Amino acid sequence: MVITLLKSKLHRVTTTQVELDYEGSCAIDGHLMDAAGILAYEQIHIYNITNGERFTTYAIRAEEGSGTISVNGAAAHKANVGDLLIIATYAQLDAEAAHQFKPTLVYVDENNRIIQMSNQIPAQRLKAV
Numbered sequence: 001m002v003i004t005l006l007k008s009k010l011h012r013v014t015t016t017q018v019e020l021d022y023e024g025s026c027a028i029d030g031h032l033m034d035a036a037g038i039l040a041y042e043q044i045h046i047y048n049i050t051n052g053e054r055f056t057t058y059a060i061r062a063e064e065g066s067g068t069i070s071v072n073g074a075a076a077h078k079a080n081v082g083d084l085l086i087i088a089t090y091a092q093l094d095a096e097a098a099h100q101f102k103p104t105l106v107y108v109d110e111n112n113r114i115i116q117m118s119n120q121i122p123a124q125r126l127k128a129v
Contacts, residue, residue: 007091008036008104012049013112016085017033024073026057028087030064036106037112038089045090046071066116067112082111 008033017027026044038044040061047054057075061070070086071079079085093101102119109115115120 001095001105002092004090004092005098005101006103007089008038009089009106010036010038010085011105011107013069013087013108014110015069015071015079015081016067016112018043018076018079018081019070020073020074020076022072022076024057024058024075026072026075026087027062027068027070028064029068029119030061032069032106032108032112032114033061034061035103035104035117036087036089045088046075047077047086048079048083048089049085051078053078054122056083065073069112087090096106097127114115 017059021082026046028038038059041058043056044059055075055078062070069085105118105121107116
């Protein structure tokens with residue numbers, strides 16, 4: 001059996017640009033890509049916290065340390081500058097490997113600078129059910 005799990009996420013990044021007249025994709029600060037283990041041209045899922053849009057595209061590398069999160073091409077209709085996004089990647093693992101796997105979670109500030117990294121959702125972020 002193969003199971004799909006969260007591989008990594010950039011949590012609450014701020015959209016810095018939207019470029020409609022672009023071939024497509026999402027440009028992400030290279031430091032953020034490295035921290036999250038996202039490869040250039042890797043499929044990414046974007047969840048727009050601000051407006052509820054959810055879409056799939058691929059990552060391209062932006063300048064390291066730039067803080068860039070640029071939603072491009074047709075996806076530019078689904079985000080505005082200043083929108084908060086979650087950018088997630090997923091991996092398929094066999095059931096045995098899935099039990100040992102831990103995702104890479106990257107949390108940023110309002111300037112898309114890393115403030116915390118983890119491999120589990122911090123307890124203070126969980127709400128009692």
